[in-house]
Amino acid sequence: MADRYPGYDVLKKRNTVSWNDQTRTVIDRRLAIDPNQHLFFNDKEWATMRAICDRVIPQPAGRASPAPIAAMIDEKLHSGCGDGYRDARLPPMREAWRRALDAIDREAKERHRRRFHELEEPLQDDLLAAIQKDDVGESHWHGLPATLFFSKRLLHDIVSAYYAHPHAWNEIGFGGPASPRGYVRMNFDRRDPWEASEARPGREQQARRENARVG
Numbered sequence: 015m016a017d018r019y020p021g022y023d024v025l026k027k028r029n030t031v032s033w034n035d036q037t038r039t040v041i042d043r044r045l046a047i048d049p050n051q052h053l054f055f056n057d058k059e060w061a062t063m064r065a066i067c068d069r070v071i072p073q074p075a076g077r078a079s080p081a082p083i084a085a086m087i088d089e090k091l092h093s094g095c096g097d098g099y100r101d102a103r104l105p106p107m108r109e110a111w112r113r114a115l116d117a118i119d120r121e122a123k124e125r126h127r128r129r130f131h132e133l134e135e136p137l138q139d140d141l142l143a144a145i146q147k148d149d150v151g152e153s154h155w156h157g158l159p160a161t162l163f164f165s166k167r168l169l170h171d172i173v174s175a176y177y178a179h180p181h182a183w184n185e186i187g188f189g190g191p192a193s194p195r196g197y198v199r200m201n202f203d204r205r206d207p208w209e210a211s212e213a214r215p216g217r218e219q220q221a222r223r224e225n226a227r228v229g
Contacts, residue, residue: 019187020218022210022225024180032195032208041190044179047089049082054092054108059115063087065131066118069138070172073181081179087111087171101166103159110167113158118145120154187212 027033028041052060067083091108104110121141122130130138144150145168148161176182183190187210189197199206208228213221 018212019184019210019221019225020213021222022184022187022228024183024188024190024210026228027190027208030208032192033190034193037191037193041180044086047082047085049080049085051085052088054088055111055115058119059112060084060088061131062115062119062129063111065133065138066142066168067172069135069142070169071176077181079181081176081181083172083175083179086175086178090171090175101162103162104166105158107167107171110158110163111171113156114160114163114168117150117154117156117158117160121145121150124151124154 025041028038033041052063055063064084067087071083073080091111094108096107100107105113118141119129121144122128122133125141126133126137130141133141142164145160146164148159150160177186180190189209195208197206197209205211210228211221211224
């Protein structure tokens, strides 16, 4: 994947006027999450969960420390902190995830005689696509709507966790909450001078120089 914001590191804003103490506390906590720790999922569920996260959002191979997506979701479920809303056709978040992970492993065993995390990546992708299209065995899901879980829970939780982490912010040039500084230039194709500069054809080096100064 091409680096759209070369030289940009959102964490350089940590000790600037862009972030206040509350922002620093929240982001430090996210950075401290142990990617291997799981308190809500059991060991069996954890292996499946991590494999799903890796296929939904494959992270750059050269990244020193990938965003701990599965651990962030596990922490949220363990804490009992929800979204404040849910689709009434789905059970509560904790129950939905437990039932779905069991169903996904059952689907994998029926199709390939192995659990989801033991499958090759193309087979994992095929199975996730089948869930998205509701092309699954109803007996495995016990009334849990597979395609609804995929769109409203699986994708929602994984993508939300990923883009709540600073490593993902660097990819999209996001400066974080920007409190108390705030964003000023809100119109199309405009940016504040302390925001990241996107590398466009022919101006990659210029963007890198500008991003090295952003803070």
